[in-house]
Amino acid sequence: MNAQDFDAIWLTVKLASTVTVFLLLIGTPISWWLARTRSRLKGVVSAVVALPLVLPPTVLGFYLLLAMGPNGPVGHITQALGLGVLPFTFPGLVIASILYSFPFMIQPLQNAFAAIGDRPLEVAATLRASPWNTFWSVVVPLARPGFLSGTILAFAHTVGEFGVVLMIGGNIPGRTRVVSVQIYDHVEALEYTQGHWLAACMMVFSFAVLLTVYTFNPQTVRGREA
């Protein structure tokens, strides 16, 4: 593997880690709300959150490109704030990836929160724990498998994206060229050996991730006990 390959791997890891951290911060309250609410908005929010599951990444990338471009609404704001425009930058890539991987964080968390039910929260309240305190001392530990699945899936899904990256980030070495794009470049240049190396790394990585998820997933664990 050459220096560019290592750059691509490093960039990919950096992107996926940043995205995962943001998704944990944004996804946790939204998942909690989705798991607990009886609001009519729940359906709408769920559908919006799940959109990236069914949309071609190019469609998502296309609209993000327009929105974040110099004439888009987001572009206007970022320019007014003196941040310039986001497409073809690392922050632009982070934002696009957050949206793209959103359902992979939300769904395991929402399921884990819903599985807890009301009772442990009520018990905690009768034991003098405030709602905020209950969240940290009861909900988070009980939803741990959900946090684990969500984190791993969001990370892995971000590592694996290609379409959105090409649309938003383009192919700038060291800034937006992630592993999947690098493999594409290798293949285009008929550098099959280099392509193999990276592709095999991705295969091993993905298998390891899924193995972890299926080993620790609460549903598989419960199935075994029943």
Next chain:
Amino acid sequence: MNIVRATFRIDRGDFQLEVDLTLPGRGVTALFGHSGSGKTTLLRAIAGLERAKLGLFSLGDTVWQDESRDIFVPTHLRALGYVFQEASLFEHLTVKGNLEFGLKRIAEPKRRFNLFEVAELLGIGNLLERRPVSLSGGERQRVAIARALLTAPQLLLMDEPLASLDLKRKLEILPYLERLHDELSIPIIYVSHSPDEVARLADHLVLLDEGKVVASGLLTETLARIDLPPTFADDAGVVLETVLSSNEADSLSRLDFQGGSIYVGQRYEALGSRLRCRIHARDVSLALVKPQATSILNILEGRVTSVVSTNTPGHVLVQLYVGPTPIVARITERSRRDLSIQPGSRVWVQIKSVAILA
């Protein structure tokens, strides 16, 4: 004494709860009724887990809810302990972690019990390092009770803590509950649909039916009421508070109550111990003259105060007093007619069997 005042109106369309209660500030109050009578809803309203639009709850001078003044103290700020029907232990914590959960959330000066003492009281001292999954149903429920006690509650709420257990586990926990009753000076509100549990544990009885209070009063007096709806008369019978006064040579023990005494099989408690007995109405028969030459040991003299028909055709319930103590007999309408038993009649009361409750 922290008198408990509870007034709630909850309307859920198909179910209405409408109660207005004043309960004693110590001892066990049983909320008794069939499923769907609103016992659990009432308990949840008291805890603030359910908010009644019209509600008032106070414990002595402490007001937890008064909707007319817009007061509603959230559950976690109320000094109460709550034991749910299923133990609902935190599965991610050890037994000790569960016990400490509430304990460490109250200020040190407010703590009344020591973790190890309470664990000993409830017989779970050797389980502290275990995980909830590895406990039996009875052990889980005892941990839940200890966990609630450690928050030094001023009011203990228990929602059928024995309902999910089999008879053996029930018998395992009942003595601990009796100890709580004897050793705690706080009011306990205990939801149950088991007449035996109520007779054994309660001092005060509230009968609920379809969200309304049918009767509320001292256990002994309320059980002796025969004017209540037939649903509560199915298992009619009274509870006597007695004192073990002597053991006789022929392996019988004498129990004294206000107005008389009865004999039961040998008891091994210390003389002077307080024992609770239950006398079922179906085990009591009446005679106009003092029965001679009978094998029945317990014959008392009483005065009839009222007679009502039951929902079993041909049978009546007779309420009578032996001294100041009420007893209920269930006899046939024919016998009542033949003996012309009516309020004011002097009768001899024959008691076929006495169940010692504690």
